[in-house]
Amino acid sequence: MTTTPKPSQERAIGTVAIRWHGSSLELLDQRLLPGEEHWITLEGAAGVAQSIRDMVVRGAPAIGISAAYGVALAARHAGGGDWKAEIKQAIRELAASRPTAVNLFWALQRMERIFHACHSLDEAVKRLASEARAIHEEDLAANFAMADHALEFIGAEAPFSVLTHCNTGALATGGYGTALGVVRRLHEEKLLADVYADETRPWLQGGRLTAWELSRDGIPVTLNADGAAAAIMARKDVRLVIVGADRITANGDVVNKIGTYSLAVLARHHKVGFMVVAPSSTVDMATASGADVAIEERDGIEIREIRGIGLAPEGINVFNPVFDVTPASLIDAIVTEKGVVHNPNITGMQALFG
Numbered sequence: 622m623t624t625t626p627k628p629s630q631e632r633a634i635g636t637v638a639i640r641w642h643g644s645s646l647e648l649l650d651q652r653l654l655p656g657e658e659h660w661i662t663l664e665g666a667a668g669v670a671q672s673i674r675d676m677v678v679r680g681a682p683a684i685g686i687s688a689a690y691g692v693a694l695a696a697r698h699a700g701g702g703d704w705k706a707e708i709k710q711a712i713r714e715l716a717a718s719r720p721t722a723v724n725l726f727w728a729l730q731r732m733e734r735i736f737h738a739c740h741s742l743d744e745a746v747k748r749l750a751s752e753a754r755a756i757h758e759e760d761l762a763a764n765f766a767m768a769d770h771a772l773e774f775i776g777a778e779a780p781f782s783v784l785t786h787c788n789t790g791a792l793a794t795g796g797y798g799t800a801l802g803v804v805r806r807l808h809e810e811k812l813l814a815d816v817y818a819d820e821t822r823p824w825l826q827g828g829r830l831t832a833w834e835l836s837r838d839g840i841p842v843t844l845n846a847d848g849a850a851a852a853i854m855a856r857k858d859v860r861l862v863i864v865g866a867d868r869i870t871a872n873g874d875v876v877n878k879i880g881t882y883s884l885a886v887l888a889r890h891h892k893v894g895f896m897v898v899a900p901s902s903t904v905d906m907a908t909a910s911g912a913d914v915a916i917e918e919r920d921g922i923e924i925r926e927i928r929g930i931g932l933a934p935e936g937i938n939v940f941n942p943v944f945d946v947t948p949a950s951l952i953d954a955i956v957t958e959k960g961v962v963h964n965p966n967i968t969g970m971q972a973l974f975g
């Protein structure tokens with residue numbers, strides 16, 4: 622049995638990177654794109670945790686979905702002895718894979734609740750697989766709903782251009798995308814002139830993934846170096862910056878790919894709108910502000926080298942945080958499947974998320 626969620630409406634969902642087969646999980650190796658489309662087959666939670674850590678799969682919602690399937694695999698392949706201990710260990714391992722995107726912990730908590738309610742391994746195998754599929758399907762549905770809300774909020778009558786950062790498309794989600802879902806929807810409605818895609822150093826999610834995903838689906842895209850964003854805004858080429866999120870805290874601060882904060886500062890200076898699009902699984906009302914979020918720092922080699930080719934003096938000291946915090950005050954709208962928080966602050970966030 623292969624599960625790829627079916628769109629509830631007749632919308633193309635883009636190139637998805639996660640395929641569930643009941644006893645195995647396939648992940649499209651995003652490290653090799655756009656050069657090579659290689660799928661990795663996994664039969665255990667350890668492999669899924671490793672794939673999240675190594676960025677085979679990335680993007681907050683896709684990480685959460687993959688981790689959920691990882692727990693389902695742990696049950697499916699449990700030895701039968703102390704199956705509870707095996708599943709608990711799998712959850713611990715998955716939780717340690719990456720620290721920042723809250724979707725990972727949200728998905729694992731959902732899986733853990735189901736696990737605690739199971740009385741036998743048979744029951745756990747069935748119910749954990751079905752919960753993981755539900756998480757996957759709900760994410761796709763949320764992406765459609767967010768695109769609809771965003772379009773209504775934008776209220777455009779003529780085509781305009783947007784600028785985006787990182788990759789927030791089908792590859793990063795259960796399909797369609799968050800910020801790129803809005804882009805897809807604008808394109809479907811013939812309201813999209815062009816998408817400027819920041820290349821997004823150092824992993825180049827914009828250059829390798831967003832440019833690939835959009836051009837493959839016939840959506841206009843222009844790739845730019847991250848440093849060109851100010852010049853693009855100064856030329857008045859874009860009306861809106863649209864980005865995703867890895868965690869949105871109770872006061873409306875947004876933790877997202879490094880460089881997002883700079884874009885928000887630039888957008889405010891140039892009077893360009895700044896919109897964040899993320900499912901409610903990215904909202905973390907238990908964390909007061911962005912200052913309380915653990916920001917992942919990755920190895921300096923990601924800055925010093927590209928695919929083994931040196932770009933900087935060997936061993937040079939590097940600061941490589943992979944996310945930053947955009948203060949709520951720089952954000953015009955946070956769009957979720959539950960609705961839009963306009964000029965986010967703690968009151969607006971509480972009104973929608975409790």
Ligand SMILES: CSC[C@@H](O)[C@@H](O)C(=O)COP(=O)(O)O
Binds near residue numbers: 682789793
């Ligand atoms: C819909 S994806 C939203 C975010 O997860 C995305 O913008 C991002 O920062 C991804 O970071 P990554 O390090 O590639 O996992």
